[in-house]
Amino acid sequence: MAHYLCFFLLFCLIISIESTIGPGSRKASVRATEKVAATPSPSIRSAPPPSVSSSFEPLPPGKTNVLQRNLVQENIDSKSILENYQSYCTTCLETREFTNPTLIYITPWNSHGYDIAKIFTKKFDYISPVWLSIKRNGFEKYTVEGTHDIDKKWIGELKEKNPKVQIVPRIIFEKWSADDIHALFQSENEKQELASTFATFLKENTDLFDGYVLELLVQFRGASKPTLSHIINDIAERVHQIENNGKKKQIILAVPPYDELFNTNDFEMLYEHLDGFSVMSYDFPNREPGPVAPLGKY
Template sequence: MARRRRSSAAESLKRRNDGYESLCQVVQQDSDRRLITIFVIFFIVIPAVSIAVYKVKFADRVIQTESSIRQKGIVKTDINFQEILTEHSKASENSTRHYDYPVLAYITPWNSKGYDMAKIFNSKFTHLSPVWYDLKSQGSGLVLEGRHNADKGWIQELRSRGNALILPRVVLEAIPGEMLNKKKLREKAISLIVTECKEMEYNGIVLESWSRWAAYGVLHDPDLRKMALKFVKQLGDALHSTSSPRNNQQHMQFMYVVGPPRSEKLQITLAPMLLSSG
């Protein structure tokens, strides 16, 4: 009788063990299937969908642009100077933007065709910067010259044709040592620029001072360099905190032109300072 009980208990234990092993196998199979599914989704399905979306949104436009350019014979390797002289003033009639990144164009008074080109190809630009203003020293103060260059009619026509923002260029010609070391002059410079933007309904400015500061040794003088970067940041903050006269939901924009460094040492010194002042 005792043997039968032991035999029955052993068989029962065996069945439980077999059932547990079967369950483990099922769980392991489910886990393997989940891993395979995850692998397929992340490494096959998602990349395939991304490629398909890219082709639908961008590839066709890029291919069409490339083919149209090559069909017209604009892109080639065997070009001569006569072709450049003949074709340099011609432009494609296509005014459609193919990319989303910002594009800024300078418009200079000494090239009158630039004004017409800006109107024709307005939709290709995000920012237009007419070269109009100079901030100069005048006695013990400052003066912003250039409003006489501004063409309000041209600006109105630009805005009626597209959405490019108008950011006139301002060249900082004031004597750096005087302006940067005097708080009142720095504040005056900022006030003159912001006021002009408001009155003329600009979307901001493009500031150029880097090359002049380099010529005056500002970038190699630790104290002056610190004050220069401080001024640039304060001007940027003032513009960014001022609502655009044409749209209260937007603020004025500020672009600062930085030329290439004149020495490796200067590049290493200024890079972190510019990033921290950004």
């Protein structure tokens, strides 16, 4: 009797296992049904997006300007941009419609910018190559880095085409450690050594460069604003002491478009010590999608 009971229990156990994981189980068929139900049939699948092809070629440079071609409009379409973005006015290369000072940035990772600067040199007052950075390398020691990007031949060509153009490389305070920032902000000797480094480098390259564009407000966000203004003023004072052919070197400050980083009070503390401000309007939409340099902001 005991043998029959053991056989019966073993038989029930095998049947229960088969009903759970066997190939003919209901759970397997349910999973298959759910999978089929979740997969759209070919007849209702969304069609792939249509391919976009260009049926036109960009227009070459011509003898008329954008106003004569009626390209300055409030509502402009993409087709007009793609057709005309290369079509600058060849007879207007020395004509300036905008009488206020102009500054452009040239980046080494976009080589086309070098050519654009040469074509339109006479339209610009300041050209700022994005080449340089300044680093702290120990106790009261600073170095200018990025000098391998300096293109002396290109600078010579620009100044030959427009003797009045001023080359003011942007120099950025980048990848500073917390210890480096603390040392600079706490020590007057560190501040003076930093300013001296700026002046020395400019003296060594006096025939190439006419000053600097400083970029440090974003990098030193949260720091003491009075101390930061003190650092900027010290640099400006040293730079303004340098002259070449009777012309003083200049300092322009790159300004982010955020009131918490630069506001009216900051402007009041600095404007008498600097030669200009460059509002980095392309930074404006970083926080949320939106326009670059919206009119309401500036």
